[in-house]
Amino acid sequence: MKTDVLVVGAGPAGIKAALTADRAGADVILIDESVFLGGQLRSQTQYFSNLPKNIDSGLGIEIYNELENQLNNSNITVFTNHTMVGSFKNGNIGVSNGEKVLEIQSKKNILAPGAQEEALIFPGWTLPGVMTAGAAQILVNREFVRPGNEAIMVGSNIFALEVALLLQQCGVSVKAIIEEQLNIQCKDTSKLGEIGNIPIFTSSRIKAARGRGKVEQVIIETPNGENELYVDLICVANGFRPILEPFEILNCEFTYKKGLGGWIPKYDNRFLTGNPNCYVAGNAAGITDLGPILLTGEIAAWNALGEIGLVSSIVVDKKIKNLWVELSRLEDEYVFKERLNLINNTSAIKY
Amino acid sequence: MEIKQHPILEKTLQDDIYFYFNDKKMKAKKGQTVAGALMANGILEFGRSRKLNQARGLYCGVGRCMSCYVTINNQYHIISCTTLLEEGMKVYSNNSDPKVGRDVIEN
Ligand SMILES: Cc1cc2nc3c(=O)[nH]c(=O)nc-3n(C[C@H](O)[C@H](O)[C@H](O)COP(=O)(O)OP(=O)(O)OC[C@H]3O[C@@H](n4cnc5c(N)ncnc54)[C@H](O)[C@@H]3O)c2cc1C
Ligand code: FES
Numbered sequence: 001m002k003t004d005v006l007v008v009g010a011g012p013a014g015i016k017a018a019l020t021a022d023r024a025g026a027d028v029i030l031i032d033e034s035v036f037l038g039g040q041l042r043s044q045t046q047y048f049s050n051l052p053k054n055i056d057s058g059l060g061i062e063i064y065n066e067l068e069n070q071l072n073n074s075n076i077t078v079f080t081n082h083t084m085v086g087s088f089k090n091g092n093i094g095v096s097n098g099e100k101v102l103e104i105q106s107k108k109n110i111l112a113p114g115a116q117e118e119a120l121i122f123p124g125w126t127l128p129g130v131m132t133a134g135a136a137q138i139l140v141n142r143e144f145v146r147p148g149n150e151a152i153m154v155g156s157n158i159f160a161l162e163v164a165l166l167l168q169q170c171g172v173s174v175k176a177i178i179e180e181q182l183n184i185q186c187k188d189t190s191k192l193g194e195i196g197n198i199p200i201f202t203s204s205r206i207k208a209a210r211g212r213g214k215v216e217q218v219i220i221e222t223p224n225g226e227n228e229l230y231v232d233l234i235c236v237a238n239g240f241r242p243i244l245e246p247f248e249i250l251n252c253e254f255t256y257k258k259g260l261g262g263w264i265p266k267y268d269n270r271f272l273t274g275n276p277n278c279y280v281a282g283n284a285a286g287i288t289d290l291g292p293i294l295l296t297g298e299i300a301a302w303n304a305l306g307e308i309g310l311v312s313s314i315v316v317d318k319k320i321k322n323l324w325v326e327l328s329r330l331e332d333e334y335v336f337k338e339r340l341n342l343i344n345n346t347s348a349i350k351y
Numbered sequence: 352m353e354i355k356q357h358p359i360l361e362k363t364l365q366d367d368i369y370f371y372f373n374d375k376k377m378k379a380k381k382g383q384t385v386a387g388a389l390m391a392n393g394i395l396e397f398g399r400s401r402k403l404n405q406a407r408g409l410y411c412g413v414g415r416c417m418s419c420y421v422t423i424n425n426q427y428h429i430i431s432c433t434t435l436l437e438e439g440m441k442v443y444s445n446n447s448d449p450k451v452g453r454d455v456i457e458n
Binding site for chain 2: 138
């Protein structure tokens with residue numbers, strides 16, 4: 001199977017990249033290992049407003065619905081339930097649905113596999129009823145299932161507070177928020193107001209979770225001593241980390257950037273990785289917010305289009321310049337600085 | 352554990368669908384994954400770990416941690432959180448090593 005651009009991962013970054021390439025006249029194949037399109041955006045019910053100019057504010061799922069609409073009106077070939085599993089010696093990409101492997105010959109690849117949640121290890125962490133905050137969000141917003149009745153949330157970043165709030169709105173009693181650090185991590189004070197009377201324990205951690213076949217009890221260590229709580233749900237919001245396997249398959253180089261989520265593929269200001277046919281987009285290029293995630297997809301796509309020769313370099317340069325300006329405006333200052341830091345150290349790569 | 356009225360989303364899942372878990376008939380909603388359907392029925396323990404024989408259930412919900420393995424229609428080690436439920440599906444716990452090797456030898 002031949003195409004101009006292969007996009008791996010149909011989250012917001014991948015969809016945006018695919019749409020950008022499609023509109024410029026490229027042949028595009030978009031694959032995702034899930035049966036659902038939209039990546040994590042599909043399970044998000046928070047309101048997003050810090051977005052690129054051409055996108056309306058709305059709930060995550062509404063923004064996804066609009067992207068899906070645009071996908072349906074495009075010429076993009078979409079394969080769900082297909083995972084990128086390897087590459088052939090000739091550079092073609094192997095994509096499998098578990099039964100057959102498709103060989104895709106593309107001029108450029110844009111990889112947008114997103115991020116995964118960091119686990120947290122404590123005695124009892126594998127008991128059913130312990131799950132990531134993201135899993136709880138998926139259960140509520142996509143499966144319409146209440147993951148428990150009485151819960152604690154481990155972590156106090158904005159995502160932790162948002163999921164704690166969502167759980168409460170669904171009738172789950174959130175008994176405590178546990179934060180290992182000295183201070184609450186969420187910088188958004190309005191979120192703290194919404195949390196209301198859920199007690200937050202800082203400088204605290206889980207000592208152990210106990211139960212027969214499932215969580216029944218959790219013991220937390222606080223500065224004022226140990227606390228036993230009877231809960232059936234322990235949600236863990238321990239941060240996100242970029243997914244690297246597709247980049248490993250394509251022999252990209254890696255680097256460690258704490259402010260971008262840890263190990264990430266090296267890339268330059270075009271979002272081109274150490275593999276000259278492989279661009280990176282979305283949270284795989286550094287953990288950030290939805291607005292910047294969409295912009296990185298666009299930047300990668302315009303550069304790929306330019307390299308293929310479908311768009312002149314003058315047009316590409318102009319687009320990219322504007323998109324970088326917008327990125328600097330939308331992105332968290334510290335994250336953007338880390339990104340520039342990475343790029344400045346990488347621009348020495350010449351192909 | 353089903354959410355009939357969602358605090359934010361107007362549209363919930365509507366159509367009933369039936370499946371079997373360890374031979375017991377259960378009801379779920381069309382559009383749910385196998386893991387979602389089990390949790391909707393109050394089942395948290397999907398199976399047991401093969402070495403330490405500890406309970407295992409849903410952890411990441413996105414097909415990355417392999418904690419939610421089940422057997423579906425005689426196929427071992429299916430990731431239940433990324434598999435859509437189908438009418439009449441026969442889902443079993445994974446409680447030990449799969450018999451795959453033995454099956455091959457026996458046949
Ligand atoms: C469980 C979870 C919950 C989250 N919740 C929030 C939230 O509430 N708010 C927030 O701001 N951020 C959240 N995030 C962060 C999330 O990464 C971003 O919100 C955003 O969705 C990232 O967009 P993306 O396009 O980079 O990746 P994603 O949205 O993660 O999409 C990546 C897609 O790539 C696919 N994929 C991965 N590897 C392969 C492969 N080898 N082959 C084929 N397809 C592949 C995946 O199936 C997925 O659909 C969450 C992340 C996770 C993991
Ligand atoms: S819960 Fe992690 S793979 Fe299913």
